[in-house]
Amino acid sequence: MSRLDWQIGTVTAIAADTPRVKTFTIALPRWTAHRAGQHYDLRLSAPDGYRTERSYSIASPPEQTGEIALTVELIADGEVSGYLHEGVAVGDQLELRGPIGGYFVWPAGAPDAPLLLVAGGSGVVPLMAMLRHRQRAGLHNPAVLLFSIRTPEEVIYQQELEAMAAADAAFTLLLTYTRQAPAGWAGYHRRVDAAMLAEAVAHLPGAPQCYVCGPTGLVESVATLLQAQGLPDDAIRTERFGPTGS
Amino acid sequence: MPFVNKGFHAKRPTEGPHKLPPGQYETQDFPVLTAGPTPRINLANWEFRLEGLVENPVKWSWNEFNALPQQDFNPDIHCVTKWSKFDTKWRGVSLDTLLEHVQLQPEAEFALAFSYGGYTTNVPLADLRNGQAFIGLQYEGKPLTPEHGGPARLVVPHLYFWKSAKWVQGLRLMGVNKPGFWEEAGYSMYGDPWKEQRYGSDDDAAEEASTSSIRL
Numbered sequence: 001m002s003r004l005d006w007q008i009g010t011v012t013a014i015a016a017d018t019p020r021v022k023t024f025t026i027a028l029p030r031w032t033a034h035r036a037g038q039h040y041d042l043r044l045s046a047p048d049g050y051r052t053e054r055s056y057s058i059a060s061p062p063e064q065t066g067e068i069a070l071t072v073e074l075i076a077d078g079e080v081s082g083y084l085h086e087g088v089a090v091g092d093q094l095e096l097r098g099p100i101g102g103y104f105v106w107p108a109g110a111p112d113a114p115l116l117l118v119a120g121g122s123g124v125v126p127l128m129a130m131l132r133h134r135q136r137a138g139l140h141n142p143a144v145l146l147f148s149i150r151t152p153e154e155v156i157y158q159q160e161l162e163a164m165a166a167a168d169a170a171f172t173l174l175l176t177y178t179r180q181a182p183a184g185w186a187g188y189h190r191r192v193d194a195a196m197l198a199e200a201v202a203h204l205p206g207a208p209q210c211y212v213c214g215p216t217g218l219v220e221s222v223a224t225l226l227q228a229q230g231l232p233d234d235a236i237r238t239e240r241f242g243p244t245g246s
Numbered sequence: 247m248p249f250v251n252k253g254f255h256a257k258r259p260t261e262g263p264h265k266l267p268p269g270q271y272e273t274q275d276f277p278v279l280t281a282g283p284t285p286r287i288n289l290a291n292w293e294f295r296l297e298g299l300v301e302n303p304v305k306w307s308w309n310e311f312n313a314l315p316q317q318d319f320n321p322d323i324h325c326v327t328k329w330s331k332f333d334t335k336w337r338g339v340s341l342d343t344l345l346e347h348v349q350l351q352p353e354a355e356f357a358l359a360f361s362y363g364g365y366t367t368n369v370p371l372a373d374l375r376n377g378q379a380f381i382g383l384q385y386e387g388k389p390l391t392p393e394h395g396g397p398a399r400l401v402v403p404h405l406y407f408w409k410s411a412k413w414v415q416g417l418r419l420m421g422v423n424k425p426g427f428w429e430e431a432g433y434s435m436y437g438d439p440w441k442e443q444r445y446g447s448d449d450d451a452a453e454e455a456s457t458s459s460i461r462l
Contacts, residue, residue: 004447008249041444043269045249050256053269053328079257079271087253095249100445102431103281216278220393223283233363236283 005030006043006097011090012067017156021122022085023059023071026094033062036133037105037126037211037239040068040098044080054080057125057239058099061132068096071156073122104239106130106211114204115143118192118222120214123241124156127213131171135164144172144208146200148192148218150179172203192218194225207231213239264322264332267439273329278393281427285363285413287397294381294398295416296344299354304347305416308397312383314339319380321403323410324439336401337384341374344381353421359400359411360418367411367426368435369402371419378404381414406437406444 013025036058043053060069074085088094104126106115115134117127124147134143149155155175165173176188176196188196201208210231212222219238226236266272289308297303306314319336350371357374360366373379379402382390390396395412402409408428429435434443436450443449 004445044251044254046255047250048255049248051269052256052271055327077257082257083251083254087251092252093249094251100432103427216393220278220284227283233283233285238280238282240277240279 004097004100006095008093009068009096011088011092011094014088014090017071018154020074020154021071021156022074023069024084024088024094025060025067025069026096027067028096031066031068032099033065034058034068034099035102035105036061036129038099038101038129039126040070040096041100042070042080042084043095043097044083045095052079055100057129059125059128059132061129061136063133063136068098071122071125071128104211104213104237106133106209108237109209111139112141114206114208115141116200116204116208116210116226117143117145118148118197118200118210118212118214118218119145120148120192120218121150121154121241122156123212123214123218123239125213126239127211128157128161130211131161131164134171135168140168140170142170142204144174144200144203146174146176146192146196148176148178148214151177152180152182172200174200174203192222192225194228197222197225198229201229207235210236211239212236214241216240266330267324268442270324270328270330270439273331275329276331276334276394277325277327277329279325279327280393280412281365282363284392285361286392287362287413289397292397293415294344296348296419297416298358298419299351299421300419301349301351311339311381311398315343316383317380319382319401319403321401323401323403323407326406326408326433326437326444330439334403335386336380336382337387338380338382338398338401340377341379341381342377345375348419350419354419356420356423357417358420358424358426359409360415361411362413362415365411365413365427367409368424368429369405369409370423370436373402373405374417378402404438406434406439408433409437 007030009026009028012027015023039055039057045051056070058068059071075081119127181189219240292308295305322332324330382399382401400411400414
C-alpha cells in the first residue's frame with residue numbers, strides 16, 4: 001500500500017456552518033483522490049514537543065482536487081477542536097495524513113443501488129461527502145438523507161442540502177428536530193424511530209445500502225431498527241461520532 | 247526543524263502514573279466504535295472455540311466458559327481513533343487458561359479472532375500468552391454490555407483496541423499472519439500503540455514483508 005506520510009497543508013478558507021461548526025478548506029501538496037466517507041488524521045504539535053492527533057471526516061468530494069474540506073464541531077473543552085476554531089486563520093499550516101478508512105465509504109457496491117443516509121448532528125459530514133460525490137459524478141440513484149438535529153441553528157450545510165433536494169428529484173432530504181423545531185415546522189419533531197425509518201425507506205424503490213453516522217445512542221438505535229426492518233447486517237454501515245474529549 | 251502549530255499547547259496535563267502513547271489523548275468515557283449493527287447473541291447458543299492448528303479443537307458453552315477460573319484485569323486501553331482510557335476494570339478468563347486446554351501444533355504462530363457478526367482480527371500467538379490477553383466477561387463489575395462487545399470480548403490491551411475483538415466466538419490458530427477485517431482495510435498488521443502502528447504503512451519492514459507475501 002502507499003505510505004500514509006504526514007504532509008503540511010495550508011488553510012485556504014474557513015467558513016462557519018453553524019455557531020459551533022466550521023469548515024476548513026486545506027490545500028495539500030500531495031493530495032490524492034479519496035473515497036467519500038474517508039477521513040484524515042490531523043496532528044497538532046506544541047513548541048515543547050507535545051503532540052496530539054484527531055481524525056476528521058472529509059466533507060469535500062473527490063472531484064474537488066488539490067484540497068480537502070474538513071468540517072469540525074467545537075467540543076466543550078476540546079483540545080484540538082478548540083485550537084482549530086479559535087487559533088487557526090486562513091494562511092496557517094496544518095499537519096495531516098490520509099485519506100484513511102476502507103469500510104464506511106460510498107459507493108461500496110453498485111453505485112446505482114438506493115442509498116439511505118442517516119445522520120445525527122456533525123455525523124452528517126462523511127454523508128455530505130457521499131452526496132456531493134453523487135452530485136458531482138452525475139449519479140442519479142435514489143437517495144434519502146434523514147438528518148437529526150436538536151435545533152434549527154444546528155443544521156450543517158442546510159442551504160446546500162435544500163438546493164440539492166430542489167434540483168434532484170431522486171434525492172429526498174428529511175430533517176427531524178429533536179428539541180426545538182423552526183416556527184411553523186410541519187415535519188418531524190422527535191428522535192428517529194421505527195416509523196420514521198420506515199417512511200424514509202418507503203421513499204426508495206428497493207432495499208437500500210445504509211450509512212449511519214452520529215452519536216453512539218443514535219447509531220445503535222438506528223442500526224438496530226434497520227435490522228428489525230429486515231435489512232441485512234452487511235447493508236448497514238456505521239460510524240460513530242461523539243465528544244470523547246476531542 | 248520540526249513542525250510546530252503556533253499557539254498550541256497541551257490543554258490537559260499528561261503527568262501522573264499513566265503514560266499516553268504518541269498522538270493519543272485521555273478520555274474518561276468509554277466510546278463505542280463498530281462498523282455495523284451490534285449483534286444480539288443468545289447465551290443459550292453462545293460458544294467459544296479454539297480451532298485451527300491444534301491437535302484437539304475445543305469448544306465451551308456459556309456455562310462451561312463461565313465455570314473456568316476468572317481473574318481481575320485493570321489495563322490501560324488505547325484506541326486507534328486516538329482515545330486512551332486508563333485503569334479499566336475487567337473480569338474474565340486469561341488466554342493462558344484457555345490455551346492449557348489445547349495442544350498446539352508446532353506451526354501455530356498466529357491467531358485470527360473471529361466474532362459473531364463476522365468481524366475478524368489477527369494477533370500473533372505470542373501476544374496472547376503470559377498474562378497479556380484475556381476474554382472479558384465483566385466490565386466494572388457488571389456483565390459486559392453488547393455495545394462494548396458483550397457477552398464476551400477478547401482483550402489484548404497492549405495493542406490498539408481494534409485487536410480486542412468484540413462478540414468474540416473463538417480463535418483460529420494459524421501458521422501464517424492472515425489480515426482480519428480492519429487489517430484488510432489498510433490498518434496495521436500488529437498495532438503497537440507505542441510505535442504508533444495505526445496503518446499498514448506504519449508497520450515495521452518485517453511486518454510489511456509478511457503482509458505482502460501472504461497477499462501475493
